[in-house]
Amino acid sequence: MAQFGACEVTLDSKRNFNKYRMMLASVVPPCVPFIGVFLSTLQFIQDGNRDTLSDGLINFKKRQMASEVISDIKRWQAHSYNLQSVPVIREYLEDRLGLGFGGGLNGGGGSGGGGGWVRESEREREMRMGIDRFWEMSLEREPREREDEKMARLLQESGFL
Structure with a gap:
């Protein structure tokens, strides 16, 4: 306290x-x-x-x-x-952020065993797909602008145009 x-x-x-x-x-x-x-x-x-x-x-x-x-x-x-990965925390965050399929790698986001080569490959694939999903959501909310459009917008916002 x-x-x-x-x-x-x-x-x-x-x-x-x-x-x-x-x-x-x-x-x-x-x-x-x-x-x-x-x-x-x-x-x-x-x-x-x-x-x-x-x-x-x-x-x-x-x-x-x-x-x-x-x-x-x-x-x-x-x-x-230089942060060290803590598997239990990482799995909890992945589960909460929805980066895995079906509620996490263990089906419920708990702290399961394993961690062999196949499991890491599956984890990497799920992470990549989760990141790709977040990128798509980001583009939906803020579509990319061409450089000339961006420059024109910035000049307009700053009062130069």
């Missing part, structure tokens, strides 16, 4: 998560920071700053602030994480 209390104090949203930000500044990567703080900051920047200034010029300060937040996120992503 003491650990939970310490986490609660650190992640207190008062003063824009100031305690968490100070703690995060002292952390040596690799670290997986709480993405919600970054998303909240981006939302505050979006909602609290006008896109254009009173004279009609683009508010580049707003874009600079958003860029700094995104750069900070990318800084954390730039480090490699």
Whole structure:
């Protein structure tokens, strides 16, 4: 319970998560920071700053602030994480994400034995098919744009067209 209390104090949203930000500044990567703080900051920047200034010029300060937040996120992503695979956790996540067929490799997502060559081949095939399914869902929600369409959209959104 003491650990939970310490986490609660650190992640207190008062003063824009100031305690968490100070703690995060002292952390040596690799670290997986709480993405919600970054998303909240981006939302505050979006909602609290006008896109254009009173004279009609683009508010580049707003874009600079958003860029700094995104750069900070990318800084954390730039480090490699030497994580060890934990089969029970991996199977649980695969089951919950629906990457396997029929509720996981063991039929129910439990921690079965095995793990031989055939099983790994089956697991790899199921993972690939699951990833392919997520990619198709992503394309349905956000269809790919041609480069010229993308450039035109970005120029329009930024006010240049």
